[in-house]
Amino acid sequence: MAHPPHxxxxxxxSPETLGAPDQPVTLVWxxxxxxxxxxxxxxxxxxxxxxxAVWIREERDDDGLGPRxxxxxxxxxxxxxxEVLHGELEAxxxxxxxxxxxxxxxxxxxxxxxxxxTVRWSRRYAPASRELDARIKxxxxxxxxxxxxxxxxxxxxxxxxxxxxxxxxxxxxxFWKAAREFPTGEALLAPQRQTPxxxxxxxxxxxxxxxxxxxxxxxxxxxxxxxxxxxxxxxxTPRWWADTVARHWTPGCAAALDELGNLSHAVDxxxxxxxxxxxxxxxxxxxxxxxxxxxxxxxxxQAVAQDPHLPDDDREAWVRQLxxxxxxxxxxxHHPGVESRPMRPEFEVFPYxxxxxxxxAWQRGRTGVPLVDAGxxxxxxxxxxxxxxxxxxxxxxxxxxxxPWWHGEQWFWDTLVDADEANNAVSWQWVAGCGADAAPYxxxxxxxxxxxxxxPQDAYVREWLGSQPEEEPMVDLKESRRQALDAYDVMKHRSxx
Numbered sequence: 001m002a003h004p005p006h007x008x009x010x011x012x013x014s015p016e017t018l019g020a021p022d023q024p025v026t027l028v029w030x031x032x033x034x035x036x037x038x039x040x041x042x043x044x045x046x047x048x049x050x051x052x053a054v055w056i057r058e059e060r061d062d063d064g065l066g067p068r069x070x071x072x073x074x075x076x077x078x079x080x081x082x083e084v085l086h087g088e089l090e091a092x093x094x095x096x097x098x099x100x101x102x103x104x105x106x107x108x109x110x111x112x113x114x115x116x117x118t119v120r121w122s123r124r125y126a127p128a129s130r131e132l133d134a135r136i137k138x139x140x141x142x143x144x145x146x147x148x149x150x151x152x153x154x155x156x157x158x159x160x161x162x163x164x165x166x167x168x169x170x171x172x173x174x175f176w177k178a179a180r181e182f183p184t185g186e187a188l189l190a191p192q193r194q195t196p197x198x199x200x201x202x203x204x205x206x207x208x209x210x211x212x213x214x215x216x217x218x219x220x221x222x223x224x225x226x227x228x229x230x231x232x233x234x235x236x237t238p239r240w241w242a243d244t245v246a247r248h249w250t251p252g253c254a255a256a257l258d259e260l261g262n263l264s265h266a267v268d269x270x271x272x273x274x275x276x277x278x279x280x281x282x283x284x285x286x287x288x289x290x291x292x293x294x295x296x297x298x299x300x301x302q303a304v305a306q307d308p309h310l311p312d313d314d315r316e317a318w319v320r321q322l323x324x325x326x327x328x329x330x331x332x333x334h335h336p337g338v339e340s341r342p343m344r345p346e347f348e349v350f351p352y353x354x355x356x357x358x359x360x361a362w363q364r365g366r367t368g369v370p371l372v373d374a375g376x377x378x379x380x381x382x383x384x385x386x387x388x389x390x391x392x393x394x395x396x397x398x399x400x401x402x403x404p405w406w407h408g409e410q411w412f413w414d415t416l417v418d419a420d421e422a423n424n425a426v427s428w429q430w431v432a433g434c435g436a437d438a439a440p441y442x443x444x445x446x447x448x449x450x451x452x453x454x455x456p457q458d459a460y461v462r463e464w465l466g467s468q469p470e471e472e473p474m475v476d477l478k479e480s481r482r483q484a485l486d487a488y489d490v491m492k493h494r495s496x497x
Contacts, residue, residue, distance in 0.1 A: 023049050025200065027111050029103075029121040030055045030096075031067070033152055033293035034081045035253040036088050038187040040150040041120040046191035048118055052200065053089055054110055055082060057100040057219045065132035066103065067124065068339065068421050071414035072223060073383040074291070076241045077251045079221035081292050084252025086216070093194040095204065097213045100220070104136050106212060111145060113207045114200060119145055122152040122293075125329050126421055127336040155297050155326055156182045158333040168334045170436040175330070176323045187299045245383040249288065249417060256294035259286060263300065264307040270314040277375075277386035278459035284318070285384070287418035290325065297322055325423050331436050332422035338435075339413070339425040340406050346495035347434035351487050352404045359407055361474060362397050365464075368471035371451040372396045374464035381464075383417035388454055394431040395445035400480040402487060405432035433488075441488045444481045 026045040030053055033039060045051045060066040070078060086096045099106045111119055119140055124133060137147045151157060156179045162168060169175035207213040222241070266284040273282035289295040300322060304315050332338050342348060361367050365376035375389035385393070390412075397408045409428040413419045429435025431445075455461055 023197075024117040025049070025114050025197070026051050026118040026120060027107075027114060027116040028053045029107060029119065030085070031122060031124065031293075032291070033122045033296075034078075034085045035256070035294050035296070036085070036092065036190045037253070037257070038152070038296040038299050039122070039191075040152045040188065041122050041148070043188050043191050044148065044150065045118070045120050046194065050194060050197045050200075051094050052097065052114055052116070052197075052204075053094055054097045054099060054107070055085075056098075056103050056106055057221065058103050059101055060128070061102050061104060061132070065128050065135070067126065067129045068413075070221075071416070071419050073241075073245055073415050073417045074419050075221040075223070076245060077249070077288060077292055077383075077417045079216065079219075080246075080251035081253070081294060082216055082221075084254055088253060091193070092191065093196045095196075095200070097204065097207070098216050098219055099213055100218075104132065104139065107136055108139055108143060109210075109212050110207060111140060112143060113210075113212065114203050117145055118148070120148045120150060123149045123157075125154070125158060125333045127333070130333075152296055152298075153293065154329055155179070155184050155301060155323070156330075158330045161330065168330060169327070170331075172324065172327050172437045175327050176320060179323055179326060180319075184298050184301060187296065187302050244381050245417060248382040248384070251288070251292070251294070253294045256286075256289040259284075259289065260295055260299060260303055263303045264310055267304055267307075267310055267314055267318045271311075271317045274317065275388045275454050277389050278455055278457075278463065283387065287420075288384070291418040291420045291423075297325070325420070327437075328420070328422040328426035331426055335436075338422070338429065339409060342432075342434035343429055343436050344434045346491060346497045347432075349494040350434070350491045351402075351494075352398075353402045354404060354407070355401070358401045358474070359397075359403055362393070362401065362403070362408075363411055366471070367396070367401075367475075368473040369396060369447045369477075370458075370461045370465060370470055371447045371455065373471075374461045377464045379412075379415050383415060385416070386460075388450070389460075390427070391431055392445045392447050392450050394428055396447055398428075398432045399444045399484040400475050400477060402480075402484060405429065405434065442485060444484060446477060446481075448477060 026048040028042050028045045028051055033041075036042060042051070058066050060069065082096075082098070089096045097110065099110060107119070121133070124130060133149065137149070140147050158168070160182060161175065161179050163174070169178065204213060263284060263286070266281060270282070273279045276282045286295065286300065290297060290300070301319065304310060304318060331343070335341075335343055362372070362376065365373035365380070367373055371389065372393050375385050375393045378389070379385040394405070394408055397403045398405045405428050409425055412424055412428070416424065426435055430437065433441035451458075451461065
C-alpha cells in the first residue's frame, strides 16, 4: 500500500526524461506529523495547488545528522499509522509515497522526479535534525525549488521563549509561566480534496522503477528477525508485536480524533487520579498520538480550553504536563545529544556500576520489587507505562541498582510506543539527577512507599504480576539508597563540585 493505483504504467520511462507537469507540484514531507488536521505545511501546500506527500524511513548520515532511529515499538506504531494516513490522504486525492535511506539523497530525487517546484515540511527541533534539514533546504534551493518549514509540533517555538538574561529556561516552572502567555492560534481543519493528478502517475512509476519509492511493507518497520524474548525488542518478529502491543492500541489519525472527542472526560478529575496507575481513566494515554503527530498539541490545548465544565485545577494540571513536553523539546533544541550526554557536566564522572545481569533483571521485571516489576511487565506487554511508575522504575535502576541512566533510556526508547526523542531522554535525566531542573539527587523514589501511597490495594501490582508470591528483592532499598548517596559524594569529589 505504498501509493494509489497509478493508471497506465510507463515503466520504460525515467522521471527525469518527462517534461514539466501540467501544473507546478508541491511535495509535502511528512515526518512525526501523521495527520491531515491542523497540519500547517499540508494546508499551505493545498493553497499552492496539486500536492504529493512522502514519508521516509531515515538513516543518519556519516556526520550523524538526522533524527534518532526509531525504536521497535515506535516502528510498529509508525507502520500502522502510515497505513491509516495513506487512506486519509487518498481520500483527499493526495498520493502518499514511501522511501528509505538518507533523506539528503532521497528527498531531492523524489522532488526532481515529480517535477516539484515547492517542498514543505513541519519543523524539527533536535540539533542533528535541524542541521540536516538546513542542508536539504540548501540543496533544494540549488535545484531551483522553494522550500518552506512550518510550525506544528510545538505550541511555542524555542527561540520565542527566553529569560530576562536572554537565555533559554533551565527550570520548568518559570518556563511554564512564560510559555503559556504566548498565543497558539486556532487548530486548522483538514484541507479540501484535490482532483487526482493522473499526469503524475508515470513519474511515480519511474521513481518506483528506480528503487527510490517503495512499498510501505518494504521499509522494514515491522521487524522480521529473531524469536522469543531476547536482549532487544528490535530482534522480535512482527508476531510478537501482534500478540502484545497491538492488542492495546489502534494507531492512526482516525482513532486519535475519536479519542480527542473524549479528552474532557479523561481530564475531569485528573488532579486526583493522575498518580494512580491502576486507574485506567486516570490519564488520557494520548502520548503516542503526540509522539507520532496524529494529534497536534494545539488540538489538545484547544479541546480542554473550550470545555467550560472542566474544573480549573484539573485543566491546569493537565495543561502543565503538555508544557512539560514543550520544555523537554526546548531543552533538546539547545542541548545536542541529550540521549547520551548529561546536561550537568559533573555527571560525566558519576561512578555507575554497569552490570548486565542487573540490567536484564530490571528489563524483564525480575527485581523482586513489586511496583518496579509490575511497571516493567506493563511496558513489555503494552508498549506503555504509567508516568508515576516510569519515575519509580527509572529511579530504581539508576540509584538503587547504580546502572547508567542511558541504558534505561535506550530500553524505554526501544519498547515505548510514545518514545519521544526529547521527552524520553529529558525525563530520564531528570530522574537520574543530571538534567535541567533535575530533582535533587538525594530524592530517591522508594518503590515500597510509592506502592503503599499510589497502589494501596495492590490493584496495579496484581494486574501485572498476578497472585504469585513476591520474590526476594535483589537489593535492600535502604542500603542501596545509602550507596547511591555515597556514589554522588564520589562524583562531587571527582568533579571538584
